[in-house]
Amino acid sequence: xxxxxxxxxxxxxxxxxxxxxxxxxxxxxxxxxxxxxxxxxxxxxxxxxxxxxxxxxxxxxxxxxxxxxxxxxxxxxxxxxxxxxxxxxxxxxxxxxxxxxxxxxxxxxxxxxxxxxxxxxxxxxxxxxxxxxxxxxxxxxxxxxxxxxxxxxxxxxxxxxxxxxxxxxxxxxxxxxxxxxxxxxxxxxxxxxxxxxxxxxxxxxxxxxxxxxxxxxxxxxxxxxxxxxxxxxxxxxxxxxxxxxxxxxxxxxxxxxxxxxxxxxxxxxxxxxxxxxx
Numbered sequence: 001x002x003x004x005x006x007x008x009x010x011x012x013x014x015x016x017x018x019x020x021x022x023x024x025x026x027x028x029x030x031x032x033x034x035x036x037x038x039x040x041x042x043x044x045x046x047x048x049x050x051x052x053x054x055x056x057x058x059x060x061x062x063x064x065x066x067x068x069x070x071x072x073x074x075x076x077x078x079x080x081x082x083x084x085x086x087x088x089x090x091x092x093x094x095x096x097x098x099x100x101x102x103x104x105x106x107x108x109x110x111x112x113x114x115x116x117x118x119x120x121x122x123x124x125x126x127x128x129x130x131x132x133x134x135x136x137x138x139x140x141x142x143x144x145x146x147x148x149x150x151x152x153x154x155x156x157x158x159x160x161x162x163x164x165x166x167x168x169x170x171x172x173x174x175x176x177x178x179x180x181x182x183x184x185x186x187x188x189x190x191x192x193x194x195x196x197x198x199x200x201x202x203x204x205x206x207x208x209x210x211x212x213x214x215x216x217x218x219x220x221x222x223x224x225x226x227x228x229x230x231x232x233x234x235x236x237x238x239x240x241x242x243x244x245x246x247x248x249x250x251x252x253x254x255x256x257x258x259x260x261x262x263x264x265x266x267x268x269x270x271x272x273x274x275x276x277x278x
Contacts, residue, residue, distance in 0.1 A: 004049065006050060008051045009051075009140070009142070010047075010050060010051030010140065011050070011051035013051075013140035014051055017137060017138065018137065018138045018140045019054075019132060019138070019139040019140070020051060020052045020053045020054070020140045020142075021052060021054040021055070021125075021128050021139065021141045021142070022047035022048075022052040022054075022055045022056075022057065022144075023055075023056050023057075023125045023141070023142070023144065024056075024057070024061075024121055024143055024144030024145055025057075025058045025061035025144045025145075025146060026046050026047050026057050026058065026059050027144075030045040030046070030049070031043045031044065031045050031059040032045070040066050040068070040084050041074070041075045041084065042074055042075065043070050043073040043074075045073075046059060046073060048072055048073050055070070055072055056069060056076070056121065056125070057069070057071075058070075058121075058146060061149050062093075062117050062146045062151070063103075063149050063150045063151065064103075065106030065107045065108060066084070066108050066109075067091075067092055067107070067108025067114075068084070068107075068108050068112065069109070069120065071124075077109065078111040078120070079111045081110075081111070082109050082110050083109075083110045084107060084108070084109065085110050086105060086106065086107060087105040087106060087107070087108040087112060088104070088105045089103070089104045089105050091105065091108075091112055091113070092104070092105050092112070092114065093114040093115075093151035093152075094150075096151075096153075103150075114151060114153040115154065115156075116155065117146045118145070118146060118147055118158060118177055118181060119159075121145070121146060122145075122184050125141070125143055125188075126184055126185065128141065129141070129189060129192055130188065130191075130192060132194075133193065143185065145178050147174045147175070147177045147178035147181060148171070148174055148175060148178060152170040152171050152173075152174050152212075153170070154166075154170055154174055154177065155177070158177050158180050159180055161180060163176060163177050163180075167215070167218075168214045168215055168218035168220070169212040169213075169215035169218070169220075171209060171215055172212070195247065196248065197247075198246070198247075199244065199249070200245045200246070201242070201243065201244050201245075202241070202242075202244075203240060203241060203262055204240040204241060205240065205262060206231070206237070206238070207226070207229050207230045207231075207236045207237040207238060207239065207240060208222030208223040208224075208229050208236065209229060209230055210222055210229035222236075223236030223237075223239070226239055240262075242260065
């Protein structure tokens, strides 16, 4: 479904002959039209309506309803016995949150578990890379991780590595999970023989969070010493990391002072992969 004429990076890539895919938090609205009587089993919009060929989507991330995955606009059941129902704050992870305690629940998959959202998301993305490796077409993949978003519910383990309690705070634990997710995507590219011909960009759309008191007590400086944090007009609210890796094209261990601007497109910490088959 391509229902509008907006210029998006996905459409630019498609015009260049690329397959396009989106994974993770959409968060841009327009997923259900009309909004008054919603059929939660199928989206009307989302990333598929903006130039992406394949989409595994969390319409509002893990922090708001619907607490469910959608694959190409269709509700992706987490288990065979899944139903869509009202979830409570315990199941959504907000009952133990240090912030947003009033957020509560909302409609979602009856087998929803925020701790398992990461493995599901990166698993689908890795499968996509494997599938694209067998194609003769290049591909552009946009990956918006759920990891750094509230309610910050770290799993005990992720890909065989301990997560919960690995850092002084839950937000720190989830940043570690994000690192492991990116590692799995890089490994998938290498295993498929695509890494040397891939531009990998990692960036964010907001400054660091400030409300994880446990991380603050441990000496973590959320915005690298800049004044302010996420939501602030100061530099700490909008200056963010930007890393680009392209073997043979971008020299390693170099720093550029060239100012750039990135517009928000989905999740708050987004990995972007642009890859071409050999």
